[in-house]
Structure formats: structure tokens, C-alpha cells
Amino acid sequence: MSVATQEATPAAATPAKTKNKRGPEHRPGLNRWLPYLLLAPAVLAELLIHIVPMLVGIWMSFVKLTKFYIANWSAAPSAGLDNYKVALDFNNAVGQALLKSFGVTVVFSLITVALSWVLGMAAAVALQPSFRGRSLLRTLFLVPYALPAYAGILTWNFMLQRDTGAVNHVLNQLHLSDGGTFWLIGGNALVSLITVATWKLWTFAFLTLMAGLQSIPHDLYEAASVDGAGNLRQWRNITLPSLRPVNLVLVLVLFLWTFSDFNTPYVLFGTAQPPAGDLITFHIYNASFLTWNFGTGAAMSVLLLIFLMIVTGIYLLVTGRRSRRA
């Protein structure tokens, strides 16, 4: 990354130099170019940080970039569509594993987003009326968001250990289990993963929805309660429709984040990730870095990108059409 910064600096410095020599007020033509000049560093950075890597990734997916060629990239022979064929051949071990990982990720994302949204909504609504200790609770709820992700997930890792973890100890004390449950291997790994991801994510939903709630005029609720509408009715007929624009964006963002979550499985499971917790980004990381086969890894990344673009496209199309109708 240091290279990228070095590259960006001279380019970014150029407009500043021009500006110093002759002020903009002396050159009428500059007014037209000034917006572009001011945008240039951002565009350049965007190109370097997002667009170019993406294009390189796409290029990588079409070459045979294995350990035999990583020291000399330009010599890597073209693979045509072979990398994609390997990734999508579901009769083969690699394709099957990718498909399984994809399935796990879909289940994980749907449940995590749903839980995060429900929890976030419940907390935001509950903390809407003013009462003693409200700010304290709000602050408390934001703790998972304020904690560095690694520290938080690592703490969960300790708590979920079988013999020494707090979770098993508490369950045992409450006589809910014999205290010998494995949380980080076997089938329970998915439950643990969803719990930790939801714990990390729901505060963002809470924060966003809380902000959205502030913009709903209070008289609406007053009028509704005069008309005899109960809390649930008010929520369904006032809160939910008013928050619609917020929800549209929120759910999409939550889904995209969850689907491409890397930190949670990486920190929670380390190198011993169980099949039940094999999320797709982590799967791609292993496919590239453990086997040194960056071509196949890149092909999988491109497939993931295409999938997320299609989902996003359909989502925006469907919700957009409904908005126009409404």
C-alpha cells in the first residue's frame, strides 16, 4: 500500500502548485476546471484503491496464477475460463466446497440481518420516549460498535471455549446444559457465528433507526393515540411507513456487510475453521492463500462480486418500483 500513497502524492501536489503560481481569480478559464481539479485527488484515490484492484482481480481470474508464477506475474499463462470452470464444477471437490460455503453464507446472512434489524428496531422504539437513564442505555447499547472488532470477537472466542469459557459455565450453573457443549466446532459453530455477528451488527441498525425515528413528527403519534390506536398499531401504521426509506438502505447495507464478513470467522475460528462456519470470503481467502492458487481465488471473488451486484440490482429495482407506485 505504501506504493499507492507514493504514486498519489505527486499527482495530488500538481494542482496545488498551479494554484499557488496564479490565483484562480486571475484566470477565468480556471473556474471551469477548478471543480475537476478539486475532485482529482479523490478520483485518483478511488481509482487506486477500488477500481484498479478490481480490474487486476478480474485479470487474475483469467490467468493461471499459481506458485510457479507469482514471482513473475507477466509470465503467468492465460487460463481462459478454466478458473471459473474449476470453481463452478459442482461435481468436483473445489466446486462442491464453494457451493457449500455459499449456502452457509446465505443462511448466515439472512438470519444475522433479520436478528440485527429486529433487535435494532426494538431497542430504538423502546428508547424513543424520554425516561430516566435513557442516555445511559443508549450509550451502553453502542458499546459493541465502539469496541475494536478484533478485541470484541476475541473476547467471544474466550467465552465460547468448551472447558474454560464463560458461556458453558453460566449454562451449567443455570442447569441448562452439562457445560460440555462445543461452541466453536461442529454444528454449533454457525450458531456462535450468527450470535457474534449479530452482537457486532445490531447496534448499527439501532443507531440508524434511532436517527430515523427522530424525523417522524410527534403529532402523528398524538393524533393516533387520540384516535385510540395502540402501540403496535402506531408502530405498524406510522413508524414503519415513515422509516421506509431508512429501512431500504439499512437492510441492503446490513446484507452486503454480512455477506462479505471476513473478520468475524477469521478471528473467531483462527486457522481451525469448522465447515459449519465456512463463510465465503474466508473460503476464498483459504482457496487463494493456503493453496497459493490466486487465479481460482480471484475467479471466486469475481463470482461473488457478480452475485452481490445482481442481488443489489434486483433489490433496488423491486424496492424502487414500489416506491414510485406508492
Added chain:
Amino acid sequence: MRLRSLVAAVAATALGISLAACGGSDDKGGSSGGSSGGDQTLTYWASNQGTSLDNDKEVLTPVLQKFTQDTGIKVNLEVIGWNDLQTRIQTAITSGQAPDVVNIGNTWAASLQATDAFLPFDGDAMNAIGGKDKFVPTALATGGKEGTDPTSVPLYGLAYGLYYNKAMFAAAGLQPPKTWEDMVTAAKKLTNPAKNQWGMALAAGSYTENVHFAFINAAQNKADWFNGDGKPTFTGDGNVQGVLRYLDLMQKDKVANPSNAQYDNGTKSVNDFANKKVAMVINQNNADSSIVANGMKPGEYGVVPFPAPAGAEQVASHVAGINLSIFKNTKHKDAALKFVKYMTDANTQTTLGKPFSSLPVLKDAKPVFTTDAAEAATFQDVYNTKSKPLPLVPAEDQFESTVGKAMNSMFSKIATGGTVTADEVKAALKTAEDQVAASS
């Protein structure tokens, strides 16, 4: 060159991984390379051998200072943990921003050789570091593919041994095991789940440890993991039975705590042994420092070779250890060769052997890592005569990750109450074989 670095830097981002790998110190060395003699600085990436990264630094610094006094060549040291080392090397190869000299796990040697990023120790280079005859032949054999000039030379030697608690064995009237069957019988006798007392501890959640035992147990059955053409042969009967024999320590013999399925590194099982929760542990000789650090005294444990079943091949370990490699694109080739010669010199080996609990890689050297003469002799014997190198093929790294992770999953299944049959082991190994075949 610049474009390639740029492309490499952005490509790493493309994969969504932030690699903290901008080995900046290289530039300094590069710029001073032009001025001959006087001001040469080598960048050296050392692996973690001591009790912590700082401990490694403390141990190595005086050794490197002596090298600077002798030759005038400065050495810029960075100690890298095992979780990062392979990725750091990968990134260094990919970007060309590499150190001059680097430590590698010797099992990676053939895989790294295939990248063509490392200097082959051909006739001249080998003579410059003191000639190949100074090394233990099996140790040097790990340096690269058979029949090629090695791209790495041995630095620290390690071997597996079966550590046993002398007091527990004496109390149960047991002798140190000579065969696999003895070991299982003893382990059963020393297991009492009600008291949380177990015969053995296994690092059953560590894929690197697991794959070593897949290899050793299969080797005892005379089974190989790759054929002469470098193609994987994972599903042979010897391989399946070897893997199953090791899994059965937890499954059928029930001499290991199911919690071991979560032990993702060897230190955890060694700590159980040092804390006297288990009677035996199979580990490499560098376990000594952890055992002593946990309060067990040297006389309280003994070591015998990891036993094979009666009548099987006497393989007790793979040839484990750390090798030294020089990056091909180094601007200080001569200085780097001098440094490798110094590090593999008899004096340096003696100095580092004790703090790092390593076996000497030199023919005539004596182990200095322990004061227990019997232990030293056992490990030396295992290393020199009962060890077999892991497959020296480019796909070795894939063998480690696929077979090792398959074993993790099978241990998980056993720990959570499932059973793993020979057919299931075979199916899992077949999947691993397909994965290796698909990406080679």
C-alpha cells in the same frame, strides 16, 4: 519493476486482505548496495523460536552483533510469528520487496523452490557457506526437491518424541512404551475422565500438527502421499489406516479429552502435560522450554521415540525444523552467503541450540538444548535415523492444508459425539486429493 510493485500492492487489496507487508527496510539496503564494501545492511526475517517474539530478539541480537563485528555487515532483524510468516513470504515473492535472508519452515522448501524466487545453493554458493558435507544428510535433503540444487539449508533441527510423566508411569507400574500398542495400553490405564485425567493430549484442532501425524502414521504403514510424478495418492489403504489409527486415540481408545479437538496449536497440549493433567504428549523437542516454563522440572519427564505398531516401519518423526533461504533478487548476494555460513557455523549453532531448544543440523555437533543426556540422545537418534522428510514436491503445502483440515473436521465430529469409519476417512482424503489435483 515499479509497475510490478504497484500491481502487486493493489492486487493484494483486490483479494480483500490487508497484508501488513510493506517491508520498507529493503529500500535502505538497496540504495547502499551501490557503494561497495563498508556500509552493507542485510535484512533478515527470523521465525519465532523462543518463548516470545521479544525473547527471539534478545537471543539473536548479540549473535548478529558478533557477525557485524567479524564482517562489517550490518543485519536488520525482524522476528515474525508463525501465523504471519508464510503470508509475509508470499507477499515478498509477489511484490519483489523482499528481505535478503529469511527463515522458512523446512516443510515449505519444495513449494517455495517452485516459485523460483530463491537462490539455489549450487556448487559455488554451497562452497561459500561451508560445503554440503557439514550438514546432517537427512536435514539437508529437506532443502528442496530431490535431484535439484536446494534453495534452502537447515538451520534448526527438530523431531517428534513421546514425552511421558515419570511419576505417573511409576505409580501405575508402567514402562515407557516401545510399541503403539504399549502406548495405548498405558494411556488407557492412565485415563480417568471422572477426575479429568487423560492418558494423552493431542493438538487435534491444529491442521499443521494433524497433518504431521497423518504423515508419520502412514509412513509407519509404508504408505506415501505422492507418487514419483508428484501426483497425490491420498486414498491408499496405508494412508487411510494411518489416519484412522491416530483418530482412534480419541475415538476408540478414548485416551484423549474430546476438548482437544479445539486445541489449535501444540502449546496447548504441551501445557496440559506440563500441568500434569495428562500423562503423555507427542511433541517436537522445542516443547522443553514450554514444559519448564510451566513449572515441570527436567527430571520429571522422559522421552522415547513416538512408537510404531509392532512389526511396522520404524518412523518416529518427519524431519522437522527451520531452514534458511536467500532471496534471488538480493543486492548483497556475497554478504547473504557469508551470513548463512555464519548462522550454520558450529559455534553459532551451539550458542542458539539451547535457548531455541533445537537439534544441531551439523554432522558432528552434539545437542545442547537439554541437560538430560538420555533425552538428548533419544531426539538425536530420532532426528538422524528415524525421521522421514515430508513429501518434497511443490504441492506439499496443499497436502498440509487439505489433509490437515480434513483431520480437524473428523476430530470435531468425534468430539461432538459422531463416529468416523474407515470409509469416511477415505472419502475425506479423496476430497483432499481432488482439491490438490484441481489446483496443481
